[in-house]
Amino acid sequence: DSGVTQTPKHLITATGQRVTLRCSPRSGDLSVYWYQQSLDQGLQFLIQYYNGEERAKGNILERFSAQQFPDLHSELNLSSLELGDSALYFCASSVVGTSTDTQYFGPGTRLTVL
Amino acid sequence: SQQGEEDPQALSIQEGENATMNCSYKTSINNLQWYRQNSGRGLVHLILIRSNEREKHSGRLRVTLDTSKKSSSLLITASRAADTASYFCATARTGANSKLTFGKGITLSVRP
Numbered sequence: 001d002s003g004v005t006q007t008p009k010h011l012i013t014a015t016g017q018r019v020t021l022r023c024s025p026r027s028g029d030l031s032v033y034w035y036q037q038s039l040d041q042g043l044q045f046l047i048q049y050y051n052g053e054e055r056a057k058g059n060i061l062e063r064f065s066a067q068q069f070p071d072l073h074s075e076l077n078l079s080s081l082e083l084g085d086s087a088l089y090f091c092a093s094s095v096v097g098t099s100t101d102t103q104y105f106g107p108g109t110r111l112t113v114l
Numbered sequence: 115s116q117q118g119e120e121d122p123q124a125l126s127i128q129e130g131e132n133a134t135m136n137c138s139y140k141t142s143i144n145n146l147q148w149y150r151q152n153s154g155r156g157l158v159h160l161i162l163i164r165s166n167e168r169e170k171h172s173g174r175l176r177v178t179l180d181t182s183k184k185s186s187s188l189l190i191t192a193s194r195a196a197d198t199a200s201y202f203c204a205t206a207r208t209g210a211n212s213k214l215t216f217g218k219g220i221t222l223s224v225r226p
Contacts, residue, residue: 002156033213043202043216056213090157092214099144099206100164103214105157 003027004093004106012112018079021109023091025072029104031055031097032074034066037108038087049074050097078111086113119217120203126223133190135220137203138183144208146179146186151200151219160188160201165208195226 003026011019025032034046036059045058049068060066063081068074078085088108094101121136137146145164149157163170163179163186170177176189190197200221204214 002158031212035214035216042218043204045213045215048213058213088154092157094212097212099208099212101212102147102159102162103212104159105149107156110154 002104002106004091004104006089006091006106006109008109009107010110010112012114013081014114015081015083017081017113018077019081019111021076021078021089021091021111023074023076023093023106025074025091025093026104029093029095030072031094031101032068032072033092033094033103034060034074034076035090035092035105036087037090038084041087043090046076048097055097081113083113086111120201120220122220123218124221124223126225127193129193129195129224129226131193133193133197133222133224135188135190135201135222137186137188137217139186139203139205139215140184141205142208143181143205145206146177147204147206147214148175148177148186148188149202149204149216151202153199157202190222193222193224195224198222198224 005024031050046060048056066076090108092103092105147162148160200219202219204216
């Protein structure tokens with residue numbers, strides 16, 4: 001158990017809908033990352049937050065947004081969902097969010113868009 | 115695009131044998147990390163090796179890093195059926211941006 005929690009574990013929804021994925025980082029970690037894992041794209045970095053502020057952006061679609069709250073939990077919002085958004089979404093956390101940090105991953109949320 | 119490229123893509127060995135997995139990358143890095151993923155589940159951090167390190171050990175794991183060749187290898191000694199999983203190398207580039215860039219992964223099957 002990495003100490004990173006994600007809810008829900010599974011999510012099934014329809015095209016065009018909007019969902020929110022939630023992540024709680026390990027105790028003491030200030031930085032949160034979101035990754036998407038799909039069969040065709042593999043593991044892709046989406047976005048990073050550090051202490052409530054966006055720090056880095058990767059291959060995140062405009063339909064997706066995220067935020068980190070004062071209690072350091074983070075939410076990833078996916079809207080206007082398409083079939084291709086079906087994937088495993090992972091949250092990771094690290095202490096200070098620099099390139100020397102180890103990132104610890106949560107169990108993931110499996111999103112299925114029908 | 116993915117920076118890490120693992121080799122082989124799939125590996126099948128007998129329990130007790132050693133498993134060697136390789137990873138190559140393209141740009142300069144701050145560190146390289148190996149993760150394990152059991153079928154569709156979360157990623158488990160195995161080991162981190164910094165760019166100024168050449169070799170690191172953790173239990174049955176041995177990781178080497180050759181920055182001149184931009185490559186790393188992960189050796190699992192005396193493999194067990196429970197080692198069956200996908201293994202990913204991930205690189206963190208030099209600089210403040212700490213995102214990890216993952217390879218496509220190696221599927222390791224350890225036959226009992």
